[in-house]
Amino acid sequence: TYQFSQSRNVMIEKVFFSGHAKIVHLLLERNISGTIPSDSQGATPLHYGAQSNNAETVGVFLSHPSVKDEPDLEGRTAFMWAAGKGSDDVICTMLALTPHIDINMADKYGGTALHAASLSGHxxxxxxLLKKGATVDSLDVMKHTPLVRACEMGYKDVILTLIKGSARVNLVDVDGHTALHWAALxxxxxxxxxxxxxxxSPNVQDHAGRTPLQCAAYGGYITCMAVLMENNADPNIQDKEGRTALHWSCNNGYLDAVKLLLGYNAFPNQMEHTEERYTPLDYALLGGHTEVIQFMLEHGALSIAAIQDIAAASIQAVYKGYTVRKAFRERKQLxxxxxxxxxxxAKKREEEQRRRREAVQRAPVDAAAETRRGSLERAEQEKLTSEDKDDSTVEKRNSSKGGRTKTKEERHKAQRSRLSRSSIPPDQHESPEVLSRSSTRLRELLSPTSCREPTRAKSREPAPSSASTPSTPAFSVDKTSTRGSALLKKDAHTSVHAASGKRNAHTSPLKHRVHKEPTSERASVK
Structure with missing residues (x-):
C-alpha cells in the first residue's frame, strides 16, 4: 500500500497543480491513515488545488470523506485562497459541494474572502462573492473594508463594483484614514x-490632522494633487503639528509639487506648532534642495530666523504706534x-434762566391769589369769631337765668322756713319750760351786744320780697338792726357792680332785680 508522507506531499501538490484528477483519486483511495499532511505554513494540497483554479481536482478531493477545508497557520482556508487567486470555478465548486461553508469567515487578521479578492483586484x-451574500463592509483588525483594500491598490473596477454594491465611502480605519487617504497615498x-x-470630502482629516492632499504631497503625486485641488482641497490646512502640504513637498524636494501648491495660493511661510516653528523653507534648507530653496525665495518664502527678526521690528513699531494711539485716544477723551x-x-444755566422767567411771570398771579386767599381766611375768621360770641352770649344768658332761678328758689325756701316758725303758737306745741328758754333767747338776741352777729349772718341769705312776706310778730328793732341792714345793702350793691362788669347788655334785668331786693328788704325791716 501507498501511504502519504512529508516527502510525497510535494508530489500531491504537483499533481493538483497539473490537474490530474484521476491520480488524485487513486492517491486518496490508497491513503490508509485517513489524514492529509500540510506544509510548513499549514497549507494542505486542497489549498494549492484551490488557488490553481482546478475545479475538477478540488471536487475529487472534497468528495473524499477524509478531506476537510482546514485553515492554515494564518487562519486562511482553501476558499480564501481561491478568492485571492480569482478562482471563480473552484469557489462555485466548493459552494456546491460544501453548502455549510461560511463565506464571511475571517482569518486571524480579520480578512475575509472578499478582502482577498478586492486586494487582488479580481x-x-x-x-x-457579493452575489453569494458576502458582507460588503466587513472590517479587519485595522478596520479596513474591502473598499479600502481596493483603493489602496488602485483597482478602479473593483471600487466601482463595491460602491455599486452599497459600500460606504466615509468609513475610517483605526488611524482615521478614509478610502480617499489610501487612494492619495x-x-x-x-x-x-x-x-x-x-x-x-477632499478636506477630510485623519486622527493626526492630515488631509488626502498632504498624503499625495508626501508622495509627490502631481496628478492626484491637481485632482484634489480642482475639487476644492485646501492647501493651507495644517495637521496637529502645524505642517501643510507645502512642508511635505519641500521636505522631499518635489519641485513640481511645490510649484503646483504655490500656484493654488499655498501660503509659503506657514509655521509649525512645534518648538522649532519651522517653515517650508526651513524644511528645504534642512534637506539641501537647492532648486526648491531658490524657487521658494523667489516667491517670498522666509525662514523662521528671518520671521523672528521681522516680527521683533514689527512688534516694536506696533508698540510705538500703540503708545501714540493710546495718548491720542486719552487726549481725545479728555x-x-x-x-x-x-x-x-450751559444747559443748566439756560434751565435756571427759564425757571426765573417763569417765576417772574407767575409772581402777579400768585400775589392776587394770595390776596384772595387772605381775604377769604379773614372773612372765615370773622365768621367763626361772631359765631363764638353768639354761643358765649347764649351760654351766659342761660347761666344767668339758671343763677336767678336758683337764687329765687333759695329765697323762697328761707321765707317759708321763717313763716313756719313764726306762725306756730308757742302754747300749742311747746311746754312752759321751752317757752321760758325761748323768751330768754329772744332777749339775748335783742340785746345790744348780740344784735351784730345775727344781722351779719342774715345778710348772707337773700331777703324775701315785700309782696310775699307775711305779718311778723311785733317786736322793736333798735338802731343796731338798722345799721346791719344798711351794711347788707352796701354788700349787695358791691356784688351787683362786680357782676355787671362781666356780663353784657342781656344781664341788665338781673341788675334791676338786685336793686329791688334791698328795697323790699328795707320794707320788711321797717
Missing part, C-alpha cells in the same frame, strides 16, 4: 475622483469730557 470574484487620481464624486461738561453747564 472583479469577477468580487461580483460572485497610492497616487491614484482616477480613484480619488470616483471617491469624491461618491460624496467624500477733550470730549470737557466739551460735555461745558454743554452741561
Amino acid at each position: 472583479v469577477s470574484t468580487v461580483k460572485l 497610492g497616487g491614484n487620481a482616477e480613484v480619488c475622483q470616483i471617491l469624491m464624486e461618491s460624496g467624500i 477733550l470730549m469730557r470737557h466739551e460735555q461738561l461745558r454743554k452741561d453747564a
Whole structure:
C-alpha cells in the first residue's frame, strides 16, 4: 500500500497543480491513515488545488470523506485562497459541494474572502462573492473594508463594483484614514475622483490632522494633487503639528509639487506648532534642495530666523504706534469730557434762566391769589369769631337765668322756713319750760351786744320780697338792726357792680332785680 508522507506531499501538490484528477483519486483511495499532511505554513494540497483554479481536482478531493477545508497557520482556508487567486470555478465548486461553508469567515487578521479578492483586484470574484451574500463592509483588525483594500491598490473596477454594491465611502480605519487617504497615498487620481464624486470630502482629516492632499504631497503625486485641488482641497490646512502640504513637498524636494501648491495660493511661510516653528523653507534648507530653496525665495518664502527678526521690528513699531494711539485716544477723551461738561453747564444755566422767567411771570398771579386767599381766611375768621360770641352770649344768658332761678328758689325756701316758725303758737306745741328758754333767747338776741352777729349772718341769705312776706310778730328793732341792714345793702350793691362788669347788655334785668331786693328788704325791716 501507498501511504502519504512529508516527502510525497510535494508530489500531491504537483499533481493538483497539473490537474490530474484521476491520480488524485487513486492517491486518496490508497491513503490508509485517513489524514492529509500540510506544509510548513499549514497549507494542505486542497489549498494549492484551490488557488490553481482546478475545479475538477478540488471536487475529487472534497468528495473524499477524509478531506476537510482546514485553515492554515494564518487562519486562511482553501476558499480564501481561491478568492485571492480569482478562482471563480473552484469557489462555485466548493459552494456546491460544501453548502455549510461560511463565506464571511475571517482569518486571524480579520480578512475575509472578499478582502482577498478586492486586494487582488479580481472583479469577477468580487461580483460572485457579493452575489453569494458576502458582507460588503466587513472590517479587519485595522478596520479596513474591502473598499479600502481596493483603493489602496488602485483597482478602479473593483471600487466601482463595491460602491455599486452599497459600500460606504466615509468609513475610517483605526488611524482615521478614509478610502480617499489610501487612494492619495497610492497616487491614484482616477480613484480619488470616483471617491469624491461618491460624496467624500477632499478636506477630510485623519486622527493626526492630515488631509488626502498632504498624503499625495508626501508622495509627490502631481496628478492626484491637481485632482484634489480642482475639487476644492485646501492647501493651507495644517495637521496637529502645524505642517501643510507645502512642508511635505519641500521636505522631499518635489519641485513640481511645490510649484503646483504655490500656484493654488499655498501660503509659503506657514509655521509649525512645534518648538522649532519651522517653515517650508526651513524644511528645504534642512534637506539641501537647492532648486526648491531658490524657487521658494523667489516667491517670498522666509525662514523662521528671518520671521523672528521681522516680527521683533514689527512688534516694536506696533508698540510705538500703540503708545501714540493710546495718548491720542486719552487726549481725545479728555477733550470730549470737557466739551460735555461745558454743554452741561450751559444747559443748566439756560434751565435756571427759564425757571426765573417763569417765576417772574407767575409772581402777579400768585400775589392776587394770595390776596384772595387772605381775604377769604379773614372773612372765615370773622365768621367763626361772631359765631363764638353768639354761643358765649347764649351760654351766659342761660347761666344767668339758671343763677336767678336758683337764687329765687333759695329765697323762697328761707321765707317759708321763717313763716313756719313764726306762725306756730308757742302754747300749742311747746311746754312752759321751752317757752321760758325761748323768751330768754329772744332777749339775748335783742340785746345790744348780740344784735351784730345775727344781722351779719342774715345778710348772707337773700331777703324775701315785700309782696310775699307775711305779718311778723311785733317786736322793736333798735338802731343796731338798722345799721346791719344798711351794711347788707352796701354788700349787695358791691356784688351787683362786680357782676355787671362781666356780663353784657342781656344781664341788665338781673341788675334791676338786685336793686329791688334791698328795697323790699328795707320794707320788711321797717
